[in-house]
Every structure is written in C-alpha cells, then in structure tokens.
Amino acid sequence: MRKTLGLMTAAGLALMLAACGHNTEQRAATGAATGAVLGGPVGAVAGAAVGTAVSKAADDPR
Template identity: 70%
Template sequence: MRKTLVLFAAAGLLTSLAACGHNTEQRAATGAVAGAVVAGPVGAAVGGATGAAVSAATDGR
C-alpha cells in the first residue's frame, strides 16, 4: 500500500514538473529529468513523453 501511494505521489510530481518550460523541448527535458530521478531510465522515457504531451495540450489551447 505504501509503495502505491509513493508511486501516485511521484506520478503527480512528474505531471506537474512536465509543464515547466516555454516550449516542447524544455517541457520534455524537465519531465525526463524528473522521471529519471524518480524511476530511472524508464521514468525518464515516461517523463519525456509526458512533457511532450503536456506541451502539445497547452499549445493547442
């Protein structure tokens, strides 16, 4: 149970940090770094993808 809560907290942090930056590259890089800190190489890939997705969603307002 505790591990699940930590993973949910980390996912929330990743999503919020993925929005940092002014363009797609910066947002993807921020997400990748945050993901790498939380979950290593897999987290970096997921964080980078999340950053790119958030950028696409916010730029298309």
Template identity: 65%
Template sequence: MIIAPAAALLSFALLAGCGTNMEQRAATGAATGLVVAGPVGAAVGAGVGAVVNETDEKN
C-alpha cells in the same frame, strides 16, 4: 502501494509543465523522471512533457 507511483506520476506532470516549448518540457520531465525512477522514469517523464506541451498549445 499505489500511493508512491501515483505521487511520482503527479510530480512528472507538474514538473513537465516547466518550460516554454516542447523540448524544454520534455527535458524537464525526463530529468525529473530519471531522478525519481531511473531510465523508465526518464521515458515516462519525457512523454508527459510532450503531452503537457500538446495540451498547452490547444488552449
């Protein structure tokens, strides 16, 4: 099923936006990813948090 991975990625993106700086956003994304998908999810969540931070700084 494609729905479960898509939902997980969406939740990573939404929760990685929590925080005021890159470290907080990456940590939130990593923690969420760890809970949802284990170590691989933590890496993806941290990456999403960093990307969200870069996008937010440009606006």
C-alpha cells in the same frame, strides 16, 4: 499500500513538473529529468513523453 501511495505521489509530481518550460523541448527535458530521478531510465522516457504531451495540449489553440 505505502508503495502504491508513493508511486502515485511521484507520478503526480512528475506530471506537474513536466509542464515547466516555454516550448516542447524544455517541457520534454524537464519531464525526462524528473522521471530519471524518480524512476530511472524508464521514468526518463515516460517523463519525456508526458512533457511532450503536456506541451502539445498547452499549445493547442482551442
């Protein structure tokens, strides 16, 4: 239970920090750095993917 709660908190923080930046490259870099700190190499890849996805969603003109 504690491990799941910790992972959920870390994932939430990574999602929030992935939105930092003004363009896709900055958001992907912030997500990758946060993911690397929280989850190592796998976290870095996941963070970069989340940062890119957040950037695409934020830049959508709808």
